[in-house]
Amino acid sequence: MLRSDSLPTSPEPVANGLPEPVLRELLQCLRDWLDTQRDDNGAMALLRGLVAESIKAEANSKDIQLREFDAQELAEACDWPEQDDFTAASKKVKGVQFDAYLESRERSVEAFFEGKGFAHAIRLGKHSPRGRHRAKWFLEAYVPGEQKDPTALQPVDQPVEPVLEAPSQQIEYGYSEAGTVKSSYLAHLLLGKGSFKVKSARGLLFACTFLVPGILLLLLVATGGLHLLMDRPLRTADLAFAIFAFGIGWFMLDQIRTTWWLLEDRIIPAPDGLVRLTEEPAQLESFKVDQGRVIGLVRYTANCPVCAAAVELRYGQGHERRRLFGCCVEAAQEHLFTFDRVTRRGTRVR
Ligand SMILES: [Zn+2]
Incomplete structure (x- = not known):
């Protein structure tokens, strides 16, 4: 975990610009923050699944790309019935709006991380490749208040789109x-x-x-x-x-x-x-x-x-x-x- 007094002096492998144990602790901190939320909706379930899979992937491999998950993998992490069908999984993932969930609570997340003594917080990133490639989501560390620099973290051939655009003024009812x-x-x-x-x-x-x-x-x-x-x-x-x-x-x-x-x-x-x-x-x-x-x-x-x-x-x-x-x-x-x-x-x- 990147506490303010323990910035990258560690010889550990570096991911997202942070030593591995730091990223792991940050992910665990995000899991703790999720536990403090009383919502019980699809966005929450998806975030829990993404955090759990990210922690698992982080422990097993140093490859950053293995910490990125497409809609079907996310549905699988949540054990949703849509996990067998990519189109259905995409629709479900889009519908729960977990990006809006985390983004709208950014201040709360940052305050929680700060309260735990971290200089970094965790946010959601998304790759939206063109063509037939699937969009992928990942969790990344960032310093609150700093401008996002996605290209420093990801391969340049994969365009990174802003995870959340301005909140939609439209709503669709199921x-x-x-x-x-x-x-x-x-x-x-x-x-x-x-x-x-x-x-x-x-x-x-x-x-x-x-x-x-x-x-x-x-x-x-x-x-x-x-x-x-x-x-x-x-x-x-x-x-x-x-x-x-x-x-x-x-x-x-x-x-x-x-x-x-x-x-x-x-x-x-x-x-x-x-x-x-x-x-x-x-x-x-x-x-x-x-x-x-x-x-x-x-x-x-x-x-x-x-x-x-x-x-x-x-x-x-x-x-x-x-x-x-x-x-x-x-x-x-x-x-x-x-x-x-x-x-x-x-x-x-x-
Ligand atoms: Zn609302």
Whole structure:
């Protein structure tokens, strides 16, 4: 490890301009930093795989090129199902945006390395050769604040492209169709295998989710009206009833509004009770199948183009409280994207 007081005086073989043990310690330090992160997403898994493979390769060989990995090798390191198909692996690696993940946390990484007494930190590099050659990623040491000099580290015939361009302002949402999202046992009754036709027995059950609150609301109003007709002093029980009725009425109105928005807007965030606790948030969507309207439990997902964290659909605030936005779970107020369920795309709001 390159501590500030132990700069290259070592006779060890040099890689990335650093003695081998130093690079190994830096890689282990990056692994320690990853352990401090609470994210559990594809970018994190990929980085863990890349660090592990880099440490392994570094221990086995002094050849720098053996520490470079293409998409398929990275998928293999993570034991992803895409490891047998290079095209699928490339798509998966591109989708998790692990370069954005590390780049957006650069300050945190540098501070962590500094806190451990290192003058160097680790960042991601990428070779993008032309023609049929595969792009490769690698981890390299650098001095925070110094300009990158990639050609000093790599053969000149392999162009090195900046790992991360300016964060994209566009976002694309992935879609898990009804039937693939695991519903709670309670919701099994309503959703069956993930969806139901509106004109069916389950549809009738669904209709009850706003008919019953509607009837209860009317009963509450009628009871309140009857109280107006009574000519007697106000009792504590009346006040307690008023508070109770207000609470129940509010809950019923919210229930009716939720169902109404689902029918009007075609999509709402699924109530927590419908999705298994271990599952990511999902949505209830209304769509057409064979001329019939169907309501199903689906999931729109995306990775934040800025920091690679997961993006969840949440309602906006104020006059946009009925509009769904893609919110980054790590910076929900800053990494905010529009959501269009038809095009499954969005643009950055802020
Ligand atoms: Zn983000």
